Amino acid sequence: xxxxxxxxxxxxxxxxxxxxxxxxxxxxxxxxxxxxxxxxxxxxxxxxxxxxxxxxxxxxxxxxxxxxxxxxxxxxxxxxxxxxxxxxxxxxxxxxxxxxxxxxxxxxxxxxxxxxxxxxxxxxxxxxxxxxxxxxxxxxxxxxxxxxxxxxxxxxxxxxxxxxxxxxxxxxxxxxx
Numbered sequence: 001x002x003x004x005x006x007x008x009x010x011x012x013x014x015x016x017x018x019x020x021x022x023x024x025x026x027x028x029x030x031x032x033x034x035x036x037x038x039x040x041x042x043x044x045x046x047x048x049x050x051x052x053x054x055x056x057x058x059x060x061x062x063x064x065x066x067x068x069x070x071x072x073x074x075x076x077x078x079x080x081x082x083x084x085x086x087x088x089x090x091x092x093x094x095x096x097x098x099x100x101x102x103x104x105x106x107x108x109x110x111x112x113x114x115x116x117x118x119x120x121x122x123x124x125x126x127x128x129x130x131x132x133x134x135x136x137x138x139x140x141x142x143x144x145x146x147x148x149x150x151x152x153x154x155x156x157x158x159x160x161x162x163x164x165x166x167x168x169x170x171x172x173x174x175x176x177x
Contacts, residue, residue: 057074058073060074061077079097082096082100119139121134133150
């Protein structure tokens with residue numbers, strides 16, 4: 001019996017012809033060793049898993065700034081790199097950096113504030129009354145109704161303080177006799 005005869009018998013019996021690219025059915029799907037694969041990382045750290053994207057973007061990263069390793073927020077590290085590229089002369093980086101500055105409202109003029117830290121209270125207004133008005137109402141000029149209401153209250157408080165001082169002086173004199 002030749003090789004072809006046995007193959008023909010097995011092939012004809014089952015209707016399957018053994019030949020090139022057609023192994024015998026008995027050994028066709030034998031146990032073969034599988035290639036070694038590295039283990040997959042845990043699913044929680046892989047992109048597309050249930051990991052919170054906001055938490056991932058809010059985590060600090062380690063970056064080299066001026067030769068020092070520093071922990072920075074992701075956006076801050078991006079701005080450092082963008083600034084470095086803009087200073088190097090990269091036009092696109094300059095445009096992006098200016099857009100970021102505009103978005104952070106760094107290119108707008110600061111709100112108008114008094115030119116100095118001194119508040120000028122109108123002449124004839126006692127300093128205590130003026131400071132109370134500034135704290136409770138705001139900077140001068142004040143409307144007449146508000147000013148008169150606070151002035152009446154101030155004069156009443158001054159008269160009461162004067163009375164208390166007189167009483168204290170009288171008590172002091174009586175104790176020292």
